[in-house]
Amino acid sequence: MKRCAKTAIAWIGVVVCVCVLASCRHAPDEAQIRASIAAVAKAAQAADAGRVVAPLSKDFDGNGGELDRSALGNMVRLLRLRDEHIGVTMGPVTIEHRGERMVSTFVVTLTSTGQRLLPDRLGLYRVEAAWRRERGAWRCYSARWKRSL
Numbered sequence: 001m002k003r004c005a006k007t008a009i010a011w012i013g014v015v016v017c018v019c020v021l022a023s024c025r026h027a028p029d030e031a032q033i034r035a036s037i038a039a040v041a042k043a044a045q046a047a048d049a050g051r052v053v054a055p056l057s058k059d060f061d062g063n064g065g066e067l068d069r070s071a072l073g074n075m076v077r078l079l080r081l082r083d084e085h086i087g088v089t090m091g092p093v094t095i096e097h098r099g100e101r102m103v104s105t106f107v108v109t110l111t112s113t114g115q116r117l118l119p120d121r122l123g124l125y126r127v128e129a130a131w132r133r134e135r136g137a138w139r140c141y142s143a144r145w146k147r148s149l
Helices: 002-025 029-045 049-053 069-081
Strands: 056-062 086-090 094-098 101-112 123-134 137-147
Touching (some): 029 049, 029 086, 029 094, 029 101, 029 137
Antiparallel strands (some): 086 101, 094 101, 101 123
């Protein structure tokens, strides 16, 4: 009887794991975008250029041509080489559907321990990012930011 109970518990555990994995695979669109934004913030703090640009489309446009995907990745790499640490504090993220696309808006505060490379770019920013689905994943193709304070 004990063996039967252990087997039943093991099967229940397997079923629960499969259900959890299945629900993660089909996360709502908004949850996927929120997760991408949080991952970028975490990657920026770790100076991980690859993870910072991972959710960006190949044709990403930042602030109307001010910064593209490649330039952003290079900036993060330079920060890492100069041993400059960026702090990222996120405010609440709102997401709005616009047809087949989505737009996220949030406030982010950037700080730095070194303040050598980007002292004029630190502070509080309002960000609006546009997202589209590419090959089954949500990619940010455009972002605009404006310093708030």
